[in-house]
Amino acid sequence: MQEDLIHILLADDDEDDRLLFRDAFEEIRLKTKVDTVNDGVELMAYLNRKEIILPHILFLDLNMPRKNGMECLSEIRRLDHLKDIAVAIYSTSASADDIEDTFVKGANVYIKKPSDFAKLREILQHVVSINWQYHTSGLNRDNFILSL
Amino acid sequence: MRLYFKYDMSKAYKVILGEQFDKLGIPYTFIAFGEVEVAPGINNEQIIKLSEALNVYGIDLIESQKNILIQKIKDAIIELVYRDEKLSNSKVSSYLAKKLNHSYGYLSNLFSELTFSSIENYIIIQKIERAKQLITTEEITFSEIAWRLNYSSVAHFSAQFKNVTGLTPTAFQRIIKKRREISKAD
Numbered sequence: 001m002q003e004d005l006i007h008i009l010l011a012d013d014d015e016d017d018r019l020l021f022r023d024a025f026e027e028i029r030l031k032t033k034v035d036t037v038n039d040g041v042e043l044m045a046y047l048n049r050k051e052i053i054l055p056h057i058l059f060l061d062l063n064m065p066r067k068n069g070m071e072c073l074s075e076i077r078r079l080d081h082l083k084d085i086a087v088a089i090y091s092t093s094a095s096a097d098d099i100e101d102t103f104v105k106g107a108n109v110y111i112k113k114p115s116d117f118a119k120l121r122e123i124l125q126h127v128v129s130i131n132w133q134y135h136t137s138g139l140n141r142d143n144f145i146l147s148l
Numbered sequence: 149m150r151l152y153f154k155y156d157m158s159k160a161y162k163v164i165l166g167e168q169f170d171k172l173g174i175p176y177t178f179i180a181f182g183e184v185e186v187a188p189g190i191n192n193e194q195i196i197k198l199s200e201a202l203n204v205y206g207i208d209l210i211e212s213q214k215n216i217l218i219q220k221i222k223d224a225i226i227e228l229v230y231r232d233e234k235l236s237n238s239k240v241s242s243y244l245a246k247k248l249n250h251s252y253g254y255l256s257n258l259f260s261e262l263t264f265s266s267i268e269n270y271i272i273i274q275k276i277e278r279a280k281q282l283i284t285t286e287e288i289t290f291s292e293i294a295w296r297l298n299y300s301s302v303a304h305f306s307a308q309f310k311n312v313t314g315l316t317p318t319a320f321q322r323i324i325k326k327r328r329e330i331s332k333a334d
Contacts, residue, residue, distance in 0.1 A: 007180075029264055053180045100319060104326040110314075129264050133273060137222055138188045143280040145323060147314030 006128060009055035010036045011043040011072065013064045020120065021059065028125040030132065040067025044075060047082055054085055057131045059111075062091040070105065077106035086131045086144060099147055108144045123148055161207070168201045188223070192216060218262050220248055221255055222270065229274045229297075240271060276312045279305070283317060284324045290317055 008025060012018050018036045025032050035055070037043045043060075044067065046052065058076075062069035069089055076082045088109035089102050099110045109127050114120050127146065134144050158181055165184060169176040172194055177185045195216075199209040224247050228240065241252040244267070248255060259267045275297050282293050294305035309317050 100323060103323045104330065106327070130273070133263075133265065133270070137226075139273075139277050140281065142327075143277065143284065143324070145313060145315060145320060 006030055006032045006057075006132060007053055007055040008032050008034045008057055008059065008128070009043075009046070010034060010059045011038075011040065011064065011069070012036070012059075012061040013039045014061070017061070020117065021124070024117065024121040024124050025128075027121055028128065030125070030128055032128065039064045040069065040072045043067075043072055047076070047079075047085075054082070056135055057086040057088060057128065059088045059090060060107075062089060062094075070102070073102065073105055073107055084141060086134070086141070088127055088131075103145050103147075108141075109146045109148070111148050164205050164207065165202070168198060171201070172198055174198070188226075214258060214262060217248070217250075217255075218259060221259055221267065224248065225267070225271055225274055229271070229278050240267075272308065272312060276309055279309060279317070280320065283321050293317075 010018060010021050012021070018038075022034055022036070025034050035046075037046050043058075047054070060069045060072060069091075073087055073089065076085065076087060086108045087106065088111060089107045090111035090113050092113050094110070094112065102110055108131075111123055111127065114123060127148070130146060131144070133139060134141055161181070162178060165176070165178075169184070169186075174186055174190055174194060179185050195209070202209060221244060224244055225240070228243065241256075244255055245252040256267050259265075259270070263270070265273075279293050279297060282288050282296070283290075290305065291302045294302045297305065299305035299308070306317055309315075309320070313320060315323070
């Protein structure tokens with residue numbers, strides 16, 4: 001059980017951000033496998049492929065071309081086979097109302113992107129381990145709401 | 149004459165596992181390849197039977213004694229937090245040590261080593277989860293929740309809730325309510 005690999009999917013159109021996330025995940029204590037997609041259209045195509053192992057948690061950038069994070073979130077919550085994926089939204093800045101709105105629309109986690117790498121690593125480690133608790137301890141996913 | 153087969157590993161795996169779970173009467177859900185979710189009530193004897201039955205097919209259950217002990221610690225904490233009466237003041241550490249027959253130091257180290265989270269942290273998470281459940285399912289005031297979960301005051305409860313979730317209990321309640329309104333409208 002505990003030895004399992006945690007599957008992480010990251011959707012971000014910014015190559016630097018994708019690299020930063022990958023580096024951060026490499027340094028955290030949990031065993032993770034990170035896949036990335038470059039925008040919302042790619043993301044939905046990926047999630048609708050039949051042969052993939054669905055990620056335990058999806059990190060979703062709000063601002064992406066072609067299809068943005070909020071559109072993806074709504075689509076994901078409408079699709080039956082994706083309902084159980086934890087969705088962590090991240091963005092550079094947002095008002096309390098905007099954050100609450102993403103939760104209402106089905107996000108589990110809202111991350112305000114930190115400015116330094118150490119902080120990012122700490123936040124990602126925290127989010128992934130809390131998600132793992134929900135995953136392994138039979139907690140009610142509907143109540144998984146976390147704002148960082 | 150030779151016969152040639154092609155086979156779908158994923159399908160074979162699901163059918164074999166499904167048959168064995170059904171035989172033992174254990175409800176299950178496939179999460180991903182190599183991963184099955186079962187109800188928290190499953191006992192060790194059932195796990196052993198399942199593991200033996202699946203061994204024949206070359207399927208091994210990844211489960212060690214240590215993991216079983218971790219599960220027992222978690223179950224004991226959940227039992228404590230979800231008891232209907234007020235959480236007693238008796239210290240959780242002595243409760244766990246007595247119930248599981250190991251020193252608290254041993255349990256605590258093992259827990260941190262295997263779950264990347266401390267027992268203390270796990271208890272807080274469970275208490276907050278219990279609070280969320282009470283907030284969303286029962287007509288109950290925050291003061292009542294604070295009292296039931298043994299917080300010294302509603303302010304202390306709200307502060308810990310905010311610390312763990314990033315939201316106030318009021319904001320959490322509002323979000324869940326709005327979500328329910330949306331799903332009703334669908």
